Structure formats: structure tokens, C-alpha cells
Amino acid sequence: MAPEAMLDLARQAAELLVNRIHKLPGEGAWDGEFREGLLATLMEEPPEQGRPGDEVIERAAREILPYTLRLDHPRSFGFVSSATTWPGVLADFIAAGYNINACTWLVASGPSQLELVVIEWFRRWLGYPEGAGGLFTSGGSAASLDAFVAAREAADHPERATVYMSDQSHTAFYRAAIIAGIRRECVRVVPSDDRFRLDMQALASRVAEDRAAGYVPVAICANAGASSTGAIDPLPEMADYCEAEDIWLHVDAAYGGFAVLCDEGKAALRGIERADSVGLDAHKWLFQPYEAGCLLVRDPATLEKAFEVHHDVLQDTVWGANHPNFSDRGLQLSRSFRALKVWMSIQTFGMAAFRDAVANGMRLARRTEEYVEASSKLELVSPASLGVVCFRVNPQDADMDEESRERINRQVLARMFWDDRAFISSASPHGIFSLRLCIINHNTTWTDVRETLQAVERFGMQGVANQQNR
Ligand SMILES: Cc1ncc(COP(=O)(O)O)c(C=O)c1O
Known part of the structure; x- marks a missing residue:
């Protein structure tokens, strides 16, 4: 490839990433597609003749890359997410370039x-x-x-x-x-x-x-x-x-x-x-x-x-x-x-930035625990430890058996998945079905966490009301 063409493609790739990173907070933390849909767009014979590189990047950005859990989204609280740093991303690019x-x-x-x-x-x-x-x-x-x-x-x-x-x-x-x-x-x-x-x-x-x-x-x-x-x-x-x-x-x-x-x-x-x-x-x-x-x-x-x-x-x-x-x-x-x-x-x-970012995750996990403890709708299942907190919807005044509690929490998880910007996942410590936040993203703020907890409470109370009207 001619140097100018190489630089053009690199510029296009960098712009794609920088735009993505800056738009991320306004988008959902998850997107995915069923296999049949992806198969229809992607399964084909590899082309005998190449295509212009900019079209290839643009197609990857449209048809492949969006369909993922956005692990670096500030409201990606499921499993163990992670947020990258831009120099880290560039380092992988440079290491690959030097082969x-x-x-x-x-x-x-x-x-x-x-x-x-x-x-x-x-x-x-x-x-x-x-x-x-x-x-x-x-x-x-x-x-x-x-x-x-x-x-x-x-x-x-x-x-x-x-x-x-x-x-x-x-x-x-x-x-x-x-x-x-x-x-x-x-x-x-x-x-x-x-x-x-x-x-x-x-x-x-x-x-x-x-x-x-x-x-x-x-x-x-x-x-x-x-x-x-x-x-x-x-x-x-x-x-x-x-x-x-x-x-x-x-x-x-x-x-x-x-x-x-x-x-x-x-x-x-x-x-x-x-x-x-x-x-x-x-x-x-x-x-x-x-x-x-x-x-x-x-x-x-x-x-x-x-x-x-x-x-x-x-x-x-x-x-x-x-x-x-x-x-x-x-x-x-x-x-x-x-x-x-x-x-x-x-x-x-510098190290100070990393120290602050890690301490921020721990602080937000502690605030989450405090929020859950203070909420009449939520119950703490495992206290904040490092960046993780497990809890469930369990309103103090609702008379529910264990089966209904689990059903409501599973419904909340599904509602969060389809109807909220955040992505959370579940765990069952000692057999208790729980919602779980893992907060280790350096861009996550208390507003991100608080609004996620409020959405859980809202969906939870709707689930409880439906249960009582059955
Ligand atoms: C505590 C713990 N141990 C081990 C692993 C596995 O690590 P990896 O996915 O990097 O292979 C994970 C992954 O999330 C983890 O959270």
C-alpha cells in the first residue's frame, strides 16, 4: 500500500474509534443480534478481488462491531467489564504494526x-x-x-x-x-x-x-x-x-x-x-x-x-x-x-490517575451498598467488596415467597436488558438469585450508578404490583 493510502485508512480507523468513545455514554451498553440475522449479512465466500479499504472498515463498523456488549460503556455493570485507555489501544496498534x-x-x-x-x-x-x-x-x-x-x-x-x-x-x-x-x-x-x-x-x-x-x-x-x-x-x-x-x-x-x-x-x-x-x-x-x-x-x-x-x-x-x-x-x-x-x-x-480511578470504583461500590441498605425496595445480598455488590428487589412490605422473589428479580433483569441503557448481570451466591453490579470503569459516575439502581427499583415495583394483581 502507498503511504498516503495507509495513512488515510489509519485516520479513518482512528476517527471511527474516537467518535465511538465519545458517543458511547448516550447509547445503550448492549446491542446484539440473532444468529440468522448475522448469518444473512456476513456469510459469503471470501472475495477473489479486494475492495477499497475504506469500504471494508465502514462495513465492519456497520455490520459487525456494533453487535456486542459495550464493555467500556460507563453503565456496563455486568460480569467483569473494563474500560480501556486510549494509549493502551494505540499500543496494541503499534505493537501489531511492528509485528x-x-x-x-x-x-x-x-x-x-x-x-x-x-x-x-x-x-x-x-x-x-x-x-x-x-x-x-x-x-x-x-x-x-x-x-x-x-x-x-x-x-x-x-x-x-x-x-x-x-x-x-x-x-x-x-x-x-x-x-x-x-x-x-x-x-x-x-x-x-x-x-x-x-x-x-x-x-x-x-x-x-x-x-x-x-x-x-x-x-x-x-x-x-x-x-x-x-x-x-x-x-x-x-x-x-x-x-x-x-x-x-x-x-x-x-x-x-x-x-x-x-x-x-x-x-x-x-x-x-x-x-x-x-x-x-x-x-x-x-x-x-x-x-x-x-x-x-x-x-x-x-x-x-x-x-x-x-x-x-x-x-x-x-x-x-x-x-x-x-x-x-x-x-x-x-x-x-x-x-x-x-x-x-x-x-x-501517571500512577495518580490509576490510583484515583481504582479508588473511585471502590467508592461507588460502597455508595451502592449504602443506597441499597437505605432503600425500602431493595435488599443487600453481599456487601460491597472491591467493586462488586449483589442485591435484589425485596420490598419490606411485600409478602412474597422465595419463588416469587426470584421470578420478580429475573423479570427485572430482563427489563433492564431490553428497556434500560445500563447492562447488569446476575449471580446466585449461596443460591440466592441476585442482581449484581461490578463497578470498575474509570468513566462511571454516581449518576450512572444511581439511575441504574432507580431503574431496578422502578421495574421491581412494577413486577411486585403485577404479582399482587394476579
Ligand atoms: C475473578 C476472576 N478470575 C478469573 C477470571 C478469568 O479471567 P480471563 O477471562 O481473563 O481468562 C475472571 C474473569 O472475569 C475473573 O473475574
């Missing part, structure tokens, strides 16, 4: 050194010991898989390996354990207490029972921000226990970990620095575009022991002891340059 493969030091020494630098930043933020290290991964699922493989390899007899997690742990862990070769029946799900935190006594009994039966407990997972409730497991107690029992402690801090940037979050996550490994997702509360997961391990040699293999075709890439090859620390050989987006965002805005 970086952050696999080995020989192939990408600058990017590899930057990955070490950013991981060192993460290490310091968590208060993790000096010498700890890790790598960027696609996300929290991949980070947990790498951690389980390292934990399994570090155990003496991995053949009868068992792993432990709470009933609030992300399903990514169950899946990662299975992929890492732990048999399904050896993944132990430990009950959580009334605050959705792993029950230490239940954990200790299960481990003792397993040891007596000849199993080898290789890893215990702790939540540092469970996705349903935001719950933080008792990290210091779990670290004591794992140390005493010589079991690998992995902390899932995929969404919650960056709370350490503000004082309140740091205090809430005390103990995280004692884990053997920690998974973090910069594509969640560090405002980066997908994919930007990270695994930190206390001792990077444990990762290298688990993953290093001799590749004949890559023998030239072994370049001394102080030049780590990230492809020897995890699953991926070819790897995109994920550290650049974190680095460019932080260089552009």
Missing part, C-alpha cells in the same frame, strides 16, 4: 525487557518479594493454567494430585485444573462462609482427609475478589496454612488485584504478597484492552522448570542466564507484546 513476537530475548529484547519492567512494577505494587517474576498471558484463565502446571511440577508426587478452591471461585480454575491434568474428581470445592469467603476449617479437614487417603494436595486457590461477590478469602490465614502444609498457594486476583493501588484495596488484600503465585488481569481494573493477563510467581524458576523444553529449531535463542525467554515460562511460544499497553498508559497518565 512484535515477544517469545524470546533474541527475537524481541526490547519488548522482553519492558515486560520485565512492567512485571516488576506489578511485583512492587503487590508487595511481592524481590526476585519474584512472571509473564503476561492472554488472561486470568491462562495465568491459572500456567500456575497449576508449575504447582503440579513442584509437587513430589503429582500423580494423585488434588487442588482446592472455594465454591465462589471462578470456573476458569476448574477448567485450568482439568487441563493441567488434575482429574475432575480431584478438584475439591470447599464451602464458603456467610461472607462468601473460603471456610478454613472445611479446607483443613478436606486436605487432611485427602492426605490420609493417599492423595497429594498440590495447590490451594484463594480469591482476591471472587467474580460473583467480590469476596476476598482469608489470605493471611491461607498463607499460614499453605506454608505449614507445604502446599502451593495461588491467588486469583484477576479482577481484584489492582485494588492494591489504593490504600483501602491494599489493606483489604493483605496477605496476597505471601502467595506462591498470583493471577492478575490488566484488561480488567487496569483499564487495558483485551488481552492483558499476567501471572506472577514467587520464584520464576518454578515456571521455567515446568515449561522449559528444548526446541531444535529455536536452539539459537538460548542467550545466557539473564535473558529470559518468556516462551519458557508458559504455554505460548508466539506471544503478542502485552506489556506495551500497560507501560504506555501509565507513562501517559
Whole structure:
């Protein structure tokens, strides 16, 4: 392509994105289309001859890209959304333009050194010991898989390996354990207490029972921000226990970990620095575009022991002891340059902006809890923890059985989905069907949250009235 044509297309793409970002708050947080509709517009033979690039971009912007959950919308409260920063987006563009493969030091020494630098930043933020290290991964699922493989390899007899997690742990862990070769029946799900935190006594009994039966407990997972409730497991107690029992402690801090940037979050996550490994997702509360997961391990040699293999075709890439090859620390050989987006965002805005943005999410979650507590129409199911709050419509003066309550809350969720600008999702902590807000977008204001809660109350009261008129 001629340079002018390249620049024209880049300008068109940049304008598309900047317009989208600025119009976003006025639009709905979700749009989607049924399969038949999308199939009719998109299924075709790939063209034999190319078309003008501007038409291709314009068609993608019209027929494909709008049909998504707008995860960066200030009222996107479902699941674990995230809002990007513009320098982060540009970093992905630049890394792709330079065609970086952050696999080995020989192939990408600058990017590899930057990955070490950013991981060192993460290490310091968590208060993790000096010498700890890790790598960027696609996300929290991949980070947990790498951690389980390292934990399994570090155990003496991995053949009868068992792993432990709470009933609030992300399903990514169950899946990662299975992929890492732990048999399904050896993944132990430990009950959580009334605050959705792993029950230490239940954990200790299960481990003792397993040891007596000849199993080898290789890893215990702790939540540092469970996705349903935001719950933080008792990290210091779990670290004591794992140390005493010589079991690998992995902390899932995929969404919650960056709370350490503000004082309140740091205090809430005390103990995280004692884990053997920690998974973090910069594509969640560090405002980066997908994919930007990270695994930190206390001792990077444990990762290298688990993953290093001799590749004949890559023998030239072994370049001394102080030049780590990230492809020897995890699953991926070819790897995109994920550290650049974190680095460019932080260089552009500075740490103070990130600290404020994370603290703002925690503050809004607390205000949500206060609002729910003060409302006669809503009931708190799980208190604000990091950025998550679960609640349900349950008017104090309405006489409803559990079934009707769940039906009304499901109806509210559907009404929010179709009739409101916000997107929220649900969870069922300890079996209670609940509406859930996860508030970690740096653009979200209290007005966004308050109006969403008011819509929930309005739809809820309409549901209650319909129920009573039946
Ligand atoms: C607490 C937690 N752990 C793990 C994951 C899985 O991470 P990823 O989607 O980056 O693979 C998520 C995803 O939302 C999460 O919230």
C-alpha cells in the first residue's frame, strides 16, 4: 500500500474509534443480534478481488462491531467489564504494526525487557518479594493454567494430585485444573462462609482427609475478589496454612488485584504478597484492552522448570542466564507484546490517575451498598467488596415467597436488558438469585450508578404490583 493510502485508512480507523468513545455514554451498553440475522449479512465466500479499504472498515463498523456488549460503556455493570485507555489501544496498534513476537530475548529484547519492567512494577505494587517474576498471558484463565502446571511440577508426587478452591471461585480454575491434568474428581470445592469467603476449617479437614487417603494436595486457590461477590478469602490465614502444609498457594486476583493501588484495596488484600503465585488481569481494573493477563510467581524458576523444553529449531535463542525467554515460562511460544499497553498508559497518565480511578470504583461500590441498605425496595445480598455488590428487589412490605422473589428479580433483569441503557448481570451466591453490579470503569459516575439502581427499583415495583394483581 502507498503511504498516503495507509495513512488515510489509519485516520479513518482512528476517527471511527474516537467518535465511538465519545458517543458511547448516550447509547445503550448492549446491542446484539440473532444468529440468522448475522448469518444473512456476513456469510459469503471470501472475495477473489479486494475492495477499497475504506469500504471494508465502514462495513465492519456497520455490520459487525456494533453487535456486542459495550464493555467500556460507563453503565456496563455486568460480569467483569473494563474500560480501556486510549494509549493502551494505540499500543496494541503499534505493537501489531511492528509485528512484535515477544517469545524470546533474541527475537524481541526490547519488548522482553519492558515486560520485565512492567512485571516488576506489578511485583512492587503487590508487595511481592524481590526476585519474584512472571509473564503476561492472554488472561486470568491462562495465568491459572500456567500456575497449576508449575504447582503440579513442584509437587513430589503429582500423580494423585488434588487442588482446592472455594465454591465462589471462578470456573476458569476448574477448567485450568482439568487441563493441567488434575482429574475432575480431584478438584475439591470447599464451602464458603456467610461472607462468601473460603471456610478454613472445611479446607483443613478436606486436605487432611485427602492426605490420609493417599492423595497429594498440590495447590490451594484463594480469591482476591471472587467474580460473583467480590469476596476476598482469608489470605493471611491461607498463607499460614499453605506454608505449614507445604502446599502451593495461588491467588486469583484477576479482577481484584489492582485494588492494591489504593490504600483501602491494599489493606483489604493483605496477605496476597505471601502467595506462591498470583493471577492478575490488566484488561480488567487496569483499564487495558483485551488481552492483558499476567501471572506472577514467587520464584520464576518454578515456571521455567515446568515449561522449559528444548526446541531444535529455536536452539539459537538460548542467550545466557539473564535473558529470559518468556516462551519458557508458559504455554505460548508466539506471544503478542502485552506489556506495551500497560507501560504506555501509565507513562501517559501517571500512577495518580490509576490510583484515583481504582479508588473511585471502590467508592461507588460502597455508595451502592449504602443506597441499597437505605432503600425500602431493595435488599443487600453481599456487601460491597472491591467493586462488586449483589442485591435484589425485596420490598419490606411485600409478602412474597422465595419463588416469587426470584421470578420478580429475573423479570427485572430482563427489563433492564431490553428497556434500560445500563447492562447488569446476575449471580446466585449461596443460591440466592441476585442482581449484581461490578463497578470498575474509570468513566462511571454516581449518576450512572444511581439511575441504574432507580431503574431496578422502578421495574421491581412494577413486577411486585403485577404479582399482587394476579
Ligand atoms: C475473578 C476472576 N478470575 C478469573 C477470571 C478469568 O479471567 P480471563 O477471562 O481473563 O481468562 C475472571 C474473569 O472475569 C475473573 O473475574
